[in-house]
Amino acid sequence: MPALGAGMDVGRIVEWYVKPGDRVERGDIIALVETDKANIDVEVFESGVVEELLVEEGTRVPIGTPVALIAPEEDAEPTPSAPPEVAAPTEISDDQTPEEPVTPSEAIPQPARAPEPTTEVVDQHPFVTSPLVRKQAAETGVDLTRVRGTGPEGLITRRDVAEAASAQAPDRPHITGDGTRPRAVEVTPPPTAVPSSPFARRLAAERGVDLTAIAGTGPGGSRVARDIPAATVRQVDAAVTPEASATVPPTAEPAAASSAEERALVMRQAIARAMEQANREIPHYHLGETVDVEDTLVWVAERNADRPPTERILPAALVLKATALALTRYPDLNGYWIDDGFRPGEGIHLGVAINLRRGGLLAPAIRDADQRSLDELMQALKDLVERTRAGGLRGSELTDPTITVSNLGDTGVESIHGVISPPQVALVGVGRITERPWVVDGTVAVRRTLFLSLAGDHRASDGHRGGRFLSTIATNLTRPETL
Amino acid sequence: MNTDELHDLISEVLSGIAPEADPSAIDPTEDLRDELDLDSMDELNMITRVSERLRIDIPERDYPQMRSLDGAVSYLARRLATHA
Numbered sequence: 189m190p191a192l193g194a195g196m197d198v199g200r201i202v203e204w205y206v207k208p209g210d211r212v213e214r215g216d217i218i219a220l221v222e223t224d225k226a227n228i229d230v231e232v233f234e235s236g237v238v239e240e241l242l243v244e245e246g247t248r249v250p251i252g253t254p255v256a257l258i259a260p261e262e263d264a265e266p267t268p269s270a271p272p273e274v275a276a277p278t279e280i281s282d283d284q285t286p287e288e289p290v291t292p293s294e295a296i297p298q299p300a301r302a303p304e305p306t307t308e309v310v311d312q313h314p315f316v317t318s319p320l321v322r323k324q325a326a327e328t329g330v331d332l333t334r335v336r337g338t339g340p341e342g343l344i345t346r347r348d349v350a351e352a353a354s355a356q357a358p359d360r361p362h363i364t365g366d367g368t369r370p371r372a373v374e375v376t377p378p379p380t381a382v383p384s385s386p387f388a389r390r391l392a393a394e395r396g397v398d399l400t401a402i403a404g405t406g407p408g409g410s411r412v413a414r415d416i417p418a419a420t421v422r423q424v425d426a427a428v429t430p431e432a433s434a435t436v437p438p439t440a441e442p443a444a445a446s447s448a449e450e451r452a453l454v455m456r457q458a459i460a461r462a463m464e465q466a467n468r469e470i471p472h473y474h475l476g477e478t479v480d481v482e483d484t485l486v487w488v489a490e491r492n493a494d495r496p497p498t499e500r501i502l503p504a505a506l507v508l509k510a511t512a513l514a515l516t517r518y519p520d521l522n523g524y525w526i527d528d529g530f531r532p533g534e535g536i537h538l539g540v541a542i543n544l545r546r547g548g549l550l551a552p553a554i555r556d557a558d559q560r561s562l563d564e565l566m567q568a569l570k571d572l573v574e575r576t577r578a579g580g581l582r583g584s585e586l587t588d589p590t591i592t593v594s595n596l597g598d599t600g601v602e603s604i605h606g607v608i609s610p611p612q613v614a615l616v617g618v619g620r621i622t623e624r625p626w627v628v629d630g631t632v633a634v635r636r637t638l639f640l641s642l643a644g645d646h647r648a649s650d651g652h653r654g655g656r657f658l659s660t661i662a663t664n665l666t667r668p669e670t671l
Numbered sequence: 672m673n674t675d676e677l678h679d680l681i682s683e684v685l686s687g688i689a690p691e692a693d694p695s696a697i698d699p700t701e702d703l704r705d706e707l708d709l710d711s712m713d714e715l716n717m718i719t720r721v722s723e724r725l726r727i728d729i730p731e732r733d734y735p736q737m738r739s740l741d742g743a744v745s746y747l748a749r750r751l752a753t754h755a
Contacts, residue, residue: 492731497719500731502711545691545708573712598710 189221189243190230191251193550193586193609196223196458200248201255210238212258217582219255224458225550226576230583236260252346328353384411448546455548466607470525471646474605475654479662480626482635487668503621503638504595505566509671510664511593511616512536512557518657520649522590524611530648539589539609540569542576550576551592551609552585562671597621597638606643613648616661617641638665672725672751677744684720688713699740721747727754 189199200222206212217229218238236258243255325332330352337344384392384399392399392411404411484506492500515522515536523533536558539551552575554560554568575581591612596604597620604617619639626635640662644654664671672680682694689707697706704714718737722729727750729737736746 489731497715497722497729500715502715504711543710545689570712570716598704598712599708600705 189249189251189253189255190233190583191587192221192223192228192230192583193225193462196225196251197461198248198250199223201243201245202227203245204241206238206241206256208238208240211261212236212238215584221583224454225548226581227579228581228583228586232258234258234260250346250350325349325352452547455544459548462609463607466610470608470610470613472608473644473646473651473654474641475644475651475658476603476605476639476641477658477662478624479638479640479665480628480635481621481638481665482626484665484668485621485636499563501562501566502569504618505562505569506665506668506671507595507616507618507638507640507661508538508540508554508557508565508569508593509560509562510661511591512538512560513664513671514657514660515591516558517660518653520653521614521644521657523613523648524590525613525645525648526611530613533590535590537588537590539592539612540572541592541594542573544577550581550586551589551594552576552581553588553590555588591616593618603639604641606641608643608645613645614654614657615643616658617643640665672748674744674748677747678740680724681717681721681740681743681747684717684724687720688716697740699744702738703740703743704738725751727751 192199202220202222204219206216206218212218212232212235214233214235215231218232219230221228221230239257239259241256243249243253249255322332324330324346325335328349330349332344332349335344335348335352337348384404399411402411481503485503488501488503488506519532520530522536524531535556537553537555538557539553541549541551543549552572554565554572557565557568560568572585589609589612592606592609592615594604594606594615595618597618600620602622603619606615606617608615617640619641621636621638623634624637625632626637627633628635640658642654642658644651649657682697685697685703685707686692686694689709692707697703703709703717707713709717714734718729718734721737721743725747727747729750733746737743
């Protein structure tokens with residue numbers, strides 16, 4: 189289960205788009221996953237043949253949990269350096285890989301055998317390691333120096349930490365599984381006697397349910413919303429319109445968060461986690477600059493005049509391009525702060541903050557924004573806004589952003605002092621276009637202006653550098669013909 | 672197309688853009704962007720769809736006339752009259 193953006197702890201497989209035996213190419217969409225924020229199309233990170241689906245539809249699992257096994261397409265040599273995280277050879281040997289029929293003798297469990305050419309499908313994403321894992325370790329009192337990492341390149345995963353935490357607390361039942369399946373390990377246990385999700389606790393309180401008296405079906409046996417029996421009066425459900433109920437996708441079990449109200453709450457909680465982390469870990473600095481965009485807007489108006497509405501561009505597209513081009517000169521603002529160091533982004537992928545009409549927001553990426561024309565950027569933006577609100581985002585779009593651009597100008601405010609989305613190191617804010625008295629060539633004129641802001645991670649850059657970056661965006665914006 | 676039909680057409684387009692809003696609750700004299708919390712992308716989408724449905728061009732310079740429901744109805748009525 190990949191981490192689809194900051195603040196995500198668990199994901200639910202809504203639907204598998206592939207079945208065992210299917211051939212998949214890296215980048216293919218293989219499953220629809222429900223996160224706290226949205227339903228996301230998840231891509232496979234490796235090419236090969238689907239060997240086994242480890243998680244049934246309708247099941248919620250913590251991020252980092254293997255959800256499927258992929259056998260490499262070629263008869264590749266086993267790679268002992270990357271043992272599958274949980275797939276024990278016994279289980280795999282029982283399954284015949286499509287390309288390599290197994291003789292009965294080979295099917296006998298041979299624990300000493302080198303790992304099969306089977307690798308974990310998802311969660312090669314390095315970002316699930318550091319900040320969240322460190323936080324989890326701190327909360328559960330685990331000494332990371334004593335934990336052996338089982339992730340890619342020996343990175344410590346949340347599972348490793350959860351297991352270490354369980355080992356430290358012998359009186360808490362340790363869910364081991366049979367060693368051949370992804371173990372249901374509780375992630376970040378809440379500080380209550382009974383493992384339970386915040387939403388389940390709220391529902392339990394509302395409905396007068398004793399959490400210790402019911403069984404949990406969530407990760408590690410934790411009590412999740414669906415475990416809470418309906419109260420005599422169900423205010424939450426009463427608010428659901430028939431149409432809303434009808435749109436809930438059919439799954440193996442009822443969605444944990446089905447009503448709009450519930451969805452809004454879990455979305456809020458996901459944002460809360462990400463923003464708590466941002467303000468706890470990122471020392472922000474904030475810079476601002478007012479830009480005279482009068483000439484730029486005249487240029488846009490002239491450009492749009494002869495075009496049908498479908499081909500017109502919005503000023504937002506220019507801001508995106510101006511930012512992307514500035515990042516080519518200031519790569520230290522484009523990337524991630526991970527494990528006490530800056531990792532530059534591979535490409536300039538602008539996360540665009542898009543508010544959802546029912547509350548909350550997502551910031552999916554426009555990839556390689558620096559290499560797109562204004563028209564291409566505008567179409568990409570249109571497409572992204574539509575899919576963010578109507579569904580159809582891909583998982584990579586939520587994990588790719590190397591920086592975020594937040595345009596609050598449409599809400600009518602002049603300025604925004606943003607909060608960075610970890611592990612990114614910068615956020616560019618865009619305010620409302622405002623008419624102001626402005627000095628042009630020594631006289632005061634009425635000009636349309638735009639307030640640009642930068643929230644920078646002081647660990648990764650300094651105000652001087654951030655200021656030059658912001659000035660470059662401003663300058664780029666005043667030269668629309670170069671965008 | 673009379674003004675009632677135009678009103679319905681715009682309301683229909685708007686409910687596609689802001690599905691959670693109640694079109695009957697809109698103050699027809701107020702700025703639609705405030706009434707329905709529309710951003711510039713929503714506004715562009717509204718213009719695009721109305722323009723496609725009526726098969727008329729709505730130049731960008733005329734956007735301000737489309738800002739309220741009443742304004743949009745009377746603007747489009749004028750526009751259709753000159754077109755016909």
